[in-house]
Amino acid sequence: MAIETATLAGGCFWCTEAVFNDVIGVERVESGYIGGSVANPTYKAVCSGTTGHAEAIRVSFDTDQINYGEILDIFLGTHDPTQLNRQGNDVGTQYRSAIFPHSPEQEAQARQAIERAAPDWPAPIVTSIEPLAEWWPAEEYHQEYWSGEGQRNPYCLAVIPPKLRKLRKSFAARTKAGETA
Template sequence: MKTFVLGGGCFWCLDAVYQKTRGVSSVVSGYTGGHDPNPDYYSVCNGTTGHAEVVAVTFDEDIIPAEVILDMFFALHDPTTLNRQGYDVGTQYRSSMFYETTEEKILFEEAIDRNQALWANPIVTEVSRLSRFYVAEEFHQNYYAKHPEQGYCQVIINPKLAKARKYYSAWLNA
């Protein structure tokens, strides 16, 4: 099993898609990349902690290649926009990838190079060493599955799920 820690805007969005991805055994929403030793949702949203909203995606490479997990990441958010995804603005929404090993760092850099051709503007995704992952509050875990009728889910997450179904249907559970 391998785990990637990825930030692509609000963690609810990536969580919703990776929860439906074959070979993914766990998706945990959380925070990392900052300096506050006790982050919570409200302090992270304040922008004072330095942390990003991220998901820790654990998957089986015998079922889904790491490259597919990463290519999905780049398809599901705009990696060319600094500190913003749609209406979500702030450093906590930055495009980011956090590695634990040199192998992961290389995979992340290769994914950026591979996906740059899909974007007119330069990819600004931050690639940083993972220092510590803080699990987000239970309310944020698997948010879409618990609240599919919520406005944010309808307007923001549903189009991302539709895009994932269009381009990655072979990798999604029914």
């Protein structure tokens, strides 16, 4: 088993974490913050939009089961990469769509994935490719949020199930639940 890491920002990390926890080959998803200027950022500080960080996830995946390009296709297909600094009602640079490559190979694959996804969207993709920066894990209560507290959170109940349905329809062969969930 060869483990690779992808770092992705696609709006609320609770939502992107829920999507990737259902992907075959994903070993671990950690919510956190990246791309800002403040050490040890907190959720409250990042949500204020003043730290420069994005809410993001760090996905560890088994390359024998899924490759980085497929991870990126799922990422670009399960959030709206055409919205600048927002996802739905979440507005600000902390909710930007961004890919943080871990290598020059990942950067090249990120550019290819954006080109592949462009015809699927009615507006230009604004997902940025940003330099890998220091990763700050989010507070413990944010980890595995959807499988716990998120099931009772009205915001999550409104946003996450449609993302999971889209994942399971568009990428059924790549999901743990398949089309039946």
